[in-house]
Amino acid sequence: MNSVNPARDSAVTCSHHTEYAAAAGMPNLHEHLRTCAAALLHALGQGSVVPNTYSTAWQARLRIPGSADLLFPAAQQWLLDHQLPTGAWGSTIPLPHDRIVSTLAAVVALASNRQQATAPAPAQRAIEHGCDHLHSLADAWHNSDDETIAFEMTVPLLLRQAQELSLPLPYAAFQDLAMVREQKLRLIPRNTLMQEPTTLLVALETLTDQAVNFTQLSPYCQDNGAMGNSPSSTGAYWVATGSEKSRSYMEDVASLHPDGGFPEIYPASIFEWAWPLHYLGRADLLPSQPTPAFAYLRSMLRDDGTAAYDPHVDLPDSDDTAMTLALLVQYGLLPRTCLKALLSFESSEAFTTYHYERNPSVSANARVLWALRLWPQRFGQQIKKAEKFLLHHRQESAYWRDKWHVSPYYATDVVVQSLGGTSRFPLTGTANWIVETQHDDGSWGLAGGNPEESSYAVLTMEELSRHGRSFPAHTWERAAAYLAMHINDTEFAGLWIGKGLYTPVNVVKSAVLAGYTLALNKIHGDSLCRNSPTPAKPKPEMR
Incomplete structure (x- = not known):
């Protein structure tokens, strides 16, 4: 591991696709994108939280x-x-x-x-x-x-x-x-x-x-x-x-850091494996068969079915648990009954990230909701509770903020995905907010825009468009052009909230790659990468 990004030296890097429209017609664009994904998958487990x-x-x-x-x-x-x-x-x-x-x-x-x-x-x-x-x-x-x-x-x-x-x-x-x-x-x-x-x-x-x-x-x-x-x-x-x-x-x-720096946290294996798998999967950038990373995630679950950000840490949390269980259930590696482990985080009005938490997290509740929707018949009451909590914390009828990440685009993406496109929750304000807050250079976010926040905005648009929302063509085109210039970036601003702000580089790189791929897909009307494992039907329930 180095102090910037271990993936930098571990595999072939991607070419910039500045002329994204021309690149989309290249026969080898599929391979370019998969090479990026392969480099990330190869680097998982090496640790990529940079010093702060x-x-x-x-x-x-x-x-x-x-x-x-x-x-x-x-x-x-x-x-x-x-x-x-x-x-x-x-x-x-x-x-x-x-x-x-x-x-x-x-x-x-x-x-x-x-x-x-x-x-x-x-x-x-x-x-x-x-x-x-x-x-x-x-x-x-x-x-x-x-x-x-x-x-x-x-x-x-x-x-x-x-x-x-x-x-x-x-x-x-x-x-x-x-x-x-x-x-x-x-x-x-x-x-x-x-x-x-x-x-x-x-x-x-x-x-x-x-x-x-x-x-x-x-x-x-x-x-x-x-x-x-x-x-x-x-x-x-x-x-x-x-x-x-x-x-x-x-x-x-x-x-691990010869320059003398220390990261906010090390290791954070489950977090640094699960989040990239999630983002790459959303963009169909995973191999056709589930990678060993899925088996590794399954092996890191605790005896009670919960997970922490790393298996060394005896502090299970709902966010890592929900992400890990949802991924494993989606790809047929665990039955839906495992989702019952999330009930250990249930409180009277929401789901806590950690036990003894004073202020529940928006993103953690959204992640739990996303996981529980995999078995709506079993968790109807809990689903309604999480929905109520999330809708109460929506700001200006448009977006969400969270205590684990400074960007409203991160929290909003997690919430929009968790709501599942249900017509009971009109998200017109969210769609308008995304379009209206794009910068002239095609980016979104703080300090004039940055790749990470721009990726979450694109992921949100893609999720909304899957459920009937439409966005102007130039919004997708400008987003793709901006992200094309950052597909090889190895340094990103600290946006994740710890005791200081920090950056999990491989998590961010996976989001940027997913956002760029999805923007190209929308522009050209077809999936560029269709080899990802298809989420399996849930395994039969254990009686």
């Missing part, structure tokens, strides 16, 4: 026991190399929560390591530039919807550490957030934390100032040495316990 600032900054602060030497000195250089021209750190998409938490984490790490800096002057300039930028963001987070995970827990802690380092920051602007953190800390069920796995295991670095006995969490340290497969959380656990297994995990992750 938040995770790298926490690792940059770790020291070798009994020494002032840094455990990962290359992480400090990574931070210097990835500061943005504005002085901020974070995704190239300028969203306040991500910029604040990423920049804070970076300046605290660099300031903590002043004595170990190999280039003190550049490090000091980076700190000063970052602090200046944080002043410009002091009030921006109040009106932003794209809150990163554990923001209210992490930022007050980092600000306290920054104050101890005498960094000139707008502390008063975040006083309300400090109060929220104190209130939340009082609500944390300490007994539960010690008695069963919770999502706090993925964010232990946010509790390093609390009276938490980390050694009591050792039963939840995974076989690979990680805590929730989060390098930053594992680092906090290692500092408190000295676990050699956890240090080995972090060193293994570091070896």
Whole structure:
């Protein structure tokens, strides 16, 4: 794995199809598209979540026991190399929560390591530039919807550490957030934390100032040495316990990124296998027979039929469970009875992503709905519940937003697919919104448009068109022309919401390839790739 995309070197890459109309007439276009899909399938399992600032900054602060030497000195250089021209750190998409938490984490790490800096002057300039930028963001987070995970827990802690380092920051602007953190800390069920796995295991670095006995969490340290497969959380656990297994995990992750960066999460096998299979399948880009990846997904299910984002992680979630089960049922590899596992996430008004979740996720509920529709006679009550939840969260009668991804195009695509084209839910507003928000260059999305969000817009249009909606020809044509220029991209803006924004490259590449293929299909009126395995009839139910 490299720090950009392992698929880049693992298989033949695709040619740009800038002149998409001419390319569509080429006899070998079918092979070009399948070569792209084959490269992605070949790369699955290697890991493609690229490093982000938040995770790298926490690792940059770790020291070798009994020494002032840094455990990962290359992480400090990574931070210097990835500061943005504005002085901020974070995704190239300028969203306040991500910029604040990423920049804070970076300046605290660099300031903590002043004595170990190999280039003190550049490090000091980076700190000063970052602090200046944080002043410009002091009030921006109040009106932003794209809150990163554990923001209210992490930022007050980092600000306290920054104050101890005498960094000139707008502390008063975040006083309300400090109060929220104190209130939340009082609500944390300490007994539960010690008695069963919770999502706090993925964010232990946010509790390093609390009276938490980390050694009591050792039963939840995974076989690979990680805590929730989060390098930053594992680092906090290692500092408190000295676990050699956890240090080995972090060193293994570091070896995957020679430039010194650390990803938000590693590994995330089920997520990084299931989502690409889903997108490639929607564009008929899978081989004619189910690939070994489907068998691999089946093998990663837990004994109770649920799934987590990775089999090492003992935190099952409804999103990964629904995606995995739906894929396996669709292709005849599991009977529909397996879908009953999703009922463990059912609450009074919706489906939770994780147990103890306060605010249910739009995309997770949509994914559950999509899966349950494979057996509507059995899950009629649950289907109505999920539909009601989703319709309640529709914005401006047009689109949806979600807490796991910053783009409304991502959430809207998942919801539109889950609703299944039923006439009970007119989606005229959604169709109009898609057409009206396309940029002049054929793209959709933040910062003037980007390939990932554009792909979700095309996927949504294709889903709506399958159920009778029509779209102007030039909308498809401009989309195809734009995506053709990005079919070989290996770097994408961070749009997925973790503790910082992050990018699962192979997931994004599969969506871009699917979007481009579907746009060409609509333009030329025929499927370019028809060899994908046909979803099988459901297996007979087990009595």
